Amino acid sequence: MKFMKRLKWFTGLFAAVMLSAFTVVSAHAEIAPDALIKTVATDVTTVLKADPAILSNAAKLKELIENKLIPNFSFARMTQLAMGRNWSKASPDQQAALTKEFQTLLVRTYSGALANFRNNTIDVRPLRMQPADADVTVKTVINQPNGQGIPIDYSLEKGADGNWKAYDIVVAGVSLVTNYRDEFNTVIRDQGVDALVKQLQAKNK
Amino acid sequence: MKFVVVILAGVMTLSGCASFRTTAPGDPIEPINRGIYSFNTTFDHYLFRPIAKGYDFVVPGPIKTGVTNVFQNVSDVQSLVSDALQLKGAKFGDDLGRVMLNTTFGIGGIFDLATPMGIERGNEDIGQTLGYWGIGSGPYLVVPFLGPSSLRDAIGRYGDSQVNPLSYVSSVPVRNSLTGLSVVDARVGLFPAEDLLNQASLDKYTFLRSAYLQRRQSLVLDGKRPKEE
Numbered sequence: 001m002k003f004m005k006r007l008k009w010f011t012g013l014f015a016a017v018m019l020s021a022f023t024v025v026s027a028h029a030e031i032a033p034d035a036l037i038k039t040v041a042t043d044v045t046t047v048l049k050a051d052p053a054i055l056s057n058a059a060k061l062k063e064l065i066e067n068k069l070i071p072n073f074s075f076a077r078m079t080q081l082a083m084g085r086n087w088s089k090a091s092p093d094q095q096a097a098l099t100k101e102f103q104t105l106l107v108r109t110y111s112g113a114l115a116n117f118r119n120n121t122i123d124v125r126p127l128r129m130q131p132a133d134a135d136v137t138v139k140t141v142i143n144q145p146n147g148q149g150i151p152i153d154y155s156l157e158k159g160a161d162g163n164w165k166a167y168d169i170v171v172a173g174v175s176l177v178t179n180y181r182d183e184f185n186t187v188i189r190d191q192g193v194d195a196l197v198k199q200l201q202a203k204n205k
Numbered sequence: 206m207k208f209v210v211v212i213l214a215g216v217m218t219l220s221g222c223a224s225f226r227t228t229a230p231g232d233p234i235e236p237i238n239r240g241i242y243s244f245n246t247t248f249d250h251y252l253f254r255p256i257a258k259g260y261d262f263v264v265p266g267p268i269k270t271g272v273t274n275v276f277q278n279v280s281d282v283q284s285l286v287s288d289a290l291q292l293k294g295a296k297f298g299d300d301l302g303r304v305m306l307n308t309t310f311g312i313g314g315i316f317d318l319a320t321p322m323g324i325e326r327g328n329e330d331i332g333q334t335l336g337y338w339g340i341g342s343g344p345y346l347v348v349p350f351l352g353p354s355s356l357r358d359a360i361g362r363y364g365d366s367q368v369n370p371l372s373y374v375s376s377v378p379v380r381n382s383l384t385g386l387s388v389v390d391a392r393v394g395l396f397p398a399e400d401l402l403n404q405a406s407l408d409k410y411t412f413l414r415s416a417y418l419q420r421r422q423s424l425v426l427d428g429k430r431p432k433e434e
Contacts (some may be wrong), residue, residue, distance in 0.1 A: 089348045101238065105405070108404065109404045109405040111403065112400070112401070112404055113401060146320070146325075147317075147320040147321050148320065151428055172420060173419055173420050173423020173426075173428060174415075174416045174419045174420050174423070174424065175419060175421065178415060178419060179412060179415045179416055179419070182229065182411050182412075182414070182415035183407050183408050183412055183415070184407075184408065185229070185411075186229065186408055186411045187407060187408060198405075199407050200407070203407060
């Protein structure tokens with residue numbers, strides 16, 4: 001009986017420790033959106049500064065982007081937003097193809113643009129948010145060597161796993177998602193969803 | 206100016222019967238705009254871009270920077286007028302400080318001393334001023350030779366030209382050369398964006414239209430973005 005009591009006590013303690021450890025771990029997993037942007041930006045610029053040759057090395061550049069940038073973006077949400085009301089007109093196959101091609105296009109475009117960011121610093125404005133917020137905008141300014149700053153805002157949403165992912169980038173007031181929504185709309189209006197998939201595929205070849 | 210009036214008149218007559226095709230909201234004369242856009246693209250490809258490329262290649266970097274700075278100083282003067290018209294005291298102070306500092310110690314604006322000191326450009330114009338006082342952008346316009354604009358901004362551009370210090374240069378050949386140089390300087394500044402445009406867009410016309418309208422809206426609101434949806 002004594003043994004059983006002790007066992008119960010032990011299991012209780014064990015459960016309590018596990019629970020608190022788990023809470024600590026999950027609190028760590030939920031890195032705040034502004035801290036996330038700051039960390040990713042600092043990581044990427046540090047790598048670029050340490051090894052500028054990476055910009056001309058396609059394989060290394062791809063690795064950097066796949067490790068550091070892609071996990072922090074929600075390409076599914078981006079595609080859906082860029083499609084707007086046309087999203088429901090697309091079949092599941094078309095939706096999957098669009099998401100895949102759109103991701104490739106964006107990654108290519110922005111890996112090219114990374115070269116311009118080597119000598120820049122980024123200021124991330126502290127974010128005032130409520131614990132319940134699941135959709136926030138983090139404001140940043142890219143400081144160029146010539147002294148002029150470009151405002152860049154990131155829209156992020158909180159996933160079911162508690163991780164924040166970016167779904168839009170607004171450069172000097174121009175939203176990437178809105179820009180593509182207008183383009184996608186034009187193509188779909190004139191030629192249909194399949195034509196859009198084909199155009200994206202051709203662009204990515 | 207006569208040219209602009211003719212275009213506007215043409216646009217207004219044509220927009221009446223341009224409804225034969227569904228167009229994007231905000232761009233009721235899309236077929237006409239697309240025509241002008243493709244004219245501009247051809248003109249740029251065969252004449253304008255090669256000139257700007259040549260200038261970019263031949264002229265040494267520091268001189269190019271000096272030229273850019275001089276024209277930015279000129280546009281700071283224009284901004285000053287729009288700051289006043291919008292009663293934006295802080296921006297007016299900044300632009301005034303910039304113009305005074307850069308014109309004197311910066312030798313006519315060749316050196317931009319104000320930016321490293323943290324005095325930011327007000328970056329205002331008459332189109333934004335009209336927007337600030339509640340005038341919407343109106344239909345999107347592609348202006349021959351000049352590119353993306355809107356009815357409001359095209360009118361604003363005319364207003365800006367009236368307060369452009371260059372228009373007070375009395376010698377016509379000098380004034381025309383300066384205007385030409387400012388246009389080439391502006392075109393060189395677009396080279397980086399051009400690569401991005403080619404890489405990123407499916408339909409350059411739509412891409413530019415969307416970026417232009419969003420950017421102007423953002424400038425009118427001084428970067429405060431209305432949350433959509």
